[in-house]
Amino acid sequence: MxxxxxxxxxxxxxxxxxxxxxxxxxxxxxxxxxxxxxxxxxxxxxxxxxxxxxxxxxxxxxxxxxxxxxxxxxxxxxxxxxxxxxxxxxxxxxxxxxxxxxxxxxxxxxxxxxxxxxxxxxxxxxxxxxxxxxxxxxxxxxxxxxxxxxxxxxxxxxxxxxxxxxxxxxxxxxxxxxxxxxxxxxxxxxxxxxxxxxxxxxxxxxxxxxxxxxxxxFSENKVEINNANFGIITSGVSYQYAKEVFPDYSYLKLGLIYPLPEKLIKEFAGKVKKLYVVEELDPYIEEQIKAMGIKIAGKDIFPICGEFNPSIVENAISPSSKQHMKEEVSLKLPPRPPNMCPGCGYRGIFYVFNKLKLFVAGDIGCYTLGFLPPLSAIDTCVSMGGSIGHAMGLDKALGDEAIGKVIAVIGDSTFLHSGITSLLDIVYNRGSSTVVILDNQTTAMTGRQEHPGTGLTLKGETAKKVDLIELCKGLGVEHVRTVDPFDLTSVEETVKEEIFRKEPSVIISQAPCVLLKSQRVKPSKPFMVFNEKCNGCKACIKLGCPAIEWKNIKDVSKTDKLTSDNKKRKGIAIIDSMLCNGCGLCQQLCKFEAIGEINA
Amino acid sequence: MPDSNTNILAVGVGGQGIILASEILTYALMNAGYDVKKSEVHGMSQRGGSVNTHIRFGKKVYSPVIKEREVDILFAFEQLEALRYFGFLKPGAMVILNNHTVNPPSVSLGIDEYPGDVPQTIKKRFPNFHLVNGLDLALKIGNSRTANIVLLGVLSKYIKVEENSWIDAISKVFPEKLININIEAFRLGRKEG
Missing domain, CATH: 3.40.50.970 (Thiamin diphosphate (ThDP)-binding fold, Pyr/PP domains)
Structure with missing residues (x-):
């Protein structure tokens, strides 16, 4: 079949x-x-x-x-x-x-x-x-x-x-x-x-x-002799790219890439005039073939960085075929990077980090997107669990200079992956860092997988759910607090208190990922902007929410250059009700009471 | 079956149902007896980012990725994303464009402007151009979420695959309760697009 x-x-x-x-x-x-x-x-x-x-x-x-x-x-x-x-x-x-x-x-x-x-x-x-x-x-x-x-x-x-x-x-x-x-x-x-x-x-x-x-x-180390002038040694997807553009060349396609078949390579090299190795990234095969004393073209004509495609392979081997890829119309288009979802529980946390101008030791997950403007509140991202060690290292190196300025942020799955031992280090070695654990009850970035803190296994069976609060306390952290990330005032107060504390502390932000099915059952009502009240101050825009758009007044029909109470404005904010999940952060930021629930 | 392969590039914004529509397309092509490969990158692109899926079919397909300037059909779910992939199109390529815009962050923030009159720009370069109001058509059958399948119906008119291969593919991909509405959406696109 x-x-x-x-x-x-x-x-x-x-x-x-x-x-x-x-x-x-x-x-x-x-x-x-x-x-x-x-x-x-x-x-x-x-x-x-x-x-x-x-x-x-x-x-x-x-x-x-x-x-x-x-x-x-x-x-x-x-x-x-x-x-x-x-x-x-x-x-x-x-x-x-x-x-x-x-x-x-x-x-x-x-x-x-x-x-x-x-x-x-x-x-x-x-x-x-x-x-x-x-x-x-x-x-x-x-x-x-x-x-x-x-x-x-x-x-x-x-x-x-x-x-x-x-x-x-x-x-x-x-x-x-x-x-x-x-x-x-x-x-x-x-x-x-x-x-x-x-x-x-x-x-x-x-x-x-x-x-x-x-x-x-090994039968999966395959020799195809066609045109004997050109021989290509390759493996993986590079074989497909090469075969696409040079179907008539001769090939040694390697199924086993370690160890390499030295005898077979030497035989193949003897059968073709000009030899190439087509491999992405490092000159891994190339160096071993050169060590066999065989002359072969590789990274002298191919890039080391990035992935290949048929055009890259074609242009490297026969530059004369190079097409004029320059666009006649040079189009400068706005980029479209991924973003935190509307209603994401992370947004408010990063808004506060940005507002307090903190140096944020970051980690790996959806929240790394907090790096993008306008939130711009991730300052490091290196490895799984790295954030906590970074904060500890910054604190130890800078001493009092770092107090009130550095914070670590890590997701629940990443914390359980490799953050626990780093937190233990802070406790053990008399550190004073503050760690924010973003508990969204899933491994979100990779598509919402279960982990020891979700209460379910990969098979979907119920499992013992690790209690993050008790876990942190068990490691010796005496100040463990939870916050609702949709309450900006409370987030800001909690963060301010903990970053100045000269002892280790953990803040657990509790809000399930908006994409979790259980949360979808009861979505909050979407919000809207009351057009006549919006004075175009852009406070809500600073959240970087995909559902909120700022429009220049000249592009908005039926809208006045003045608000209902005669304030001048250059533009207004608009909320897309199809995208809004009703988290309410923007309403908390609006000083003009211009944002409210639809049908309120 | 002709010797040369056909290359379709499906582009749009994460969340528009591009990956699912491409999945059905690929199944339908397999059902019809073609060799077929599909390549896409997921992960970051789910979060509202730019999405592109390469679909190649014919007698024998090697590369899962389309060579630059070799796209026969651009299947675009969003205007700006259609422009982004101009450099991949073959001269004379066909463009099927969903008449829909989604602002990227820099436009929402008021930093960049959304390019003006995209359909006209495309039509000038690629006269073999079909503008489809996917969402309006989907609303005709009462379900805005079927817009991607309406668009697939439009695309199906230009691909040599019997209708039953498409219907089998739709039935395979969707859960039982969503099959009929999506078949309806597909037929609407195939008829009206």
Whole structure:
């Protein structure tokens, strides 16, 4: 049967078809849909772990017990999981262990565009790279076979264009895993004390030697000899781009990108006149081929930064084909960045941060959008959980200079992911920072996934819900307060009090994400601007709400240049009732009582 | 089936139902026996940002992304977003434009101006131009949220796929209770657009 699947859906299907019974991960674009799809299959236990390291630890345990396990995360998630990763390369597996690393060239939705192919070489773990959804599904199966045969975790690397592109896939029936589930003590393999680990390292090196031989014979390292003047070595989506623009060139398409098939590469190089490596990001394949003593063109003609597309590949290899891409009409268009939703519980918090001119140590989630004008109230964003450490570091470095000026802001899911230990640091090391936890009851940015604070599991079962207040108190924070982010006065007073306190404090802002279905049942009444009262002061505009628009008076028909009480105005605010969620922030800011509920 | 592929670029603003309409289009093309690929970027684009989806179909499709200047049909849900992708269009490309505007933040803040008379600008460059009042048509059948499917109905007139392939695709994507109204929306677009 044929199905249209995204790379992520195909990976989930492939795992199901080859008998995976445990799957773990933490949401992160572009990997999120893998777990969301695998959980739908019968007989698969799938969980959102609190973070990627926990996900990999749980996966390792399941593998030690004999289960086939899939772990899925985005590229930067591998950084979080790197600690167990490197040593799992030594222990090896019992049931197959496949780790999906979903890279994001172009940083569509990430804080960097690191090339995780380097992890394969670094951790000495084989890595496969599919070039469409059909391969994504089949490579998962191959990955499990390699994992069990060579006693190693295996990486399957995707990029955004593989994860989020749909193509046609042949569906098969599931088969059971060939490995039996059992508890087997094997300390020499699983207890990585120096004495044991020292003996495992040569085993890893021997495994790599065997895998190199395997790579030369692997049927997914495919040679296509066409025009012998030009040869392209490539993998993943880059293969598709190259094939699109140079269908007649010769190809060595790599399915296994670590270790590389040295013999096969040398043979291919001998068959073509001019050789290119087409790869996004780092010169990862290129450097290894050059180390084999082969002359090849790569990053001397291709960019390192950003993702490729067919035009980039075409222009790099045959610049003469370069089209004149300059627009005859140069159109300068206003950008359309993403924004916090109308009615978002974060908006009021950032409005207050901006008003108090705070230095805001930020984190990763929808609230990073608080960086954009007019809120302009995120001053750092580096890593998951980073905000709390940044605030602590700023406080310690600047001393009294920082008091009343620095605040940390972090979402609920991110706090539970990796903010807890940083908060502990503030308590333990006599810090005095204030941390605002934006509790919107979901992992919002990646599309609203559950986490330990939502009371539901990935499967939708009810779960024990962590109590953030008690958690913070348990860590030793004595000043833990909650605020309603839709009450601007209360937010401002609370923030002012806590930032001057010379002890650690936490403010928990409680408002569920406006996109959560349970909240949609009873939307508040939308608001409107009473035209005759609006004096065009733009106070409400400073919220940056997508539902509020400021219009120049000359563009508004039937409107006077004066308000009803004879005040001059240049324009008026307008609220789009289709977009407004009735949060009421703008009404609190209006000094002219010009905003009220519709039908009030 | 001709050797060359057809490239459709669907553009608009997050929340307009572009991804869903593209999903149906892709299914319908698969049902009709084409090789098909669809590529989009989600994540940040959900939050009211600019959205674009590439759909390519034909005998054999390699790249999931359309080459610059190779778009055959621009399927635009919003005026400004249609202008943003001019550089991707083939000379002589067809443009289907939903007669709708959504202000980007800088326009709402009064910093930038929304470009004037977009339909005229497009028509001058691309005479094969179809302006559709998607929302008005959707309101005719009493559901403003079906505007994306009305637009899909309009697009369907220019693609060689039998009606039943479209209907199967719509039935696959929507939950039971929303199938009929969306089929109605689709047929309205196919007839009136």
């Amino acid at each position: 044929k199905e249209l699947l995204s790379g992520n859906e195909a990976i989930a299907r492939g795992a199901y078809e080859c008998g995976v019974t445990v799957a773990t991960g933490y949401p992160g674009t572009p990997s999120t849909e893998i777990l969301e799809n695998i959980v739908k299959y019968e007989g698969v236990y799938a969980e959102w772990s609190p973070n990627e390291k926990v996900a990999l630890d749980v996966a390792a345990g399941a593998s030690f017990g004999g289960a086939r396990v899939l772990v899925a995360m985005k590229h930067v998630g591998i950084n979080v999981a790197a600690d167990p990763l490197f040593t799992l390369s030594y222990t090896g597996v019992k049931g197959g262990l496949v780790i999906i690393t979903a890279d994001d060239p172009e940083l569509h939705s990430s804080q960097n565009e690191q090339d995780n192919r380097n992890y394969a070489k670094f951790a000495k773990i084989p890595m496969l790279e599919p070039s469409d959804s059909q391969e994504a599904k089949e490579f998962v199966k191959i990955a499990f076979e390699i994992s069990e045969k060579y006693d190693t975790p295996v990486f399957l690397r995707t990029t955004t264009r593989i994860s989020h592109s749909k193509s046609i896939v042949e569906i098969h029936e599931p088969k059971r895993s060939p490995i039996s589930l059992e508890l087997v003590k094997n300390p020499a393999k699983l207890v990585m004390l120096p004495a044991n680990a020292r003996k495992r390292h040569p085993i890893v090196e021997e495994r790599l030697r065997q895998l190199k031989t395997f790579a030369d014979e």
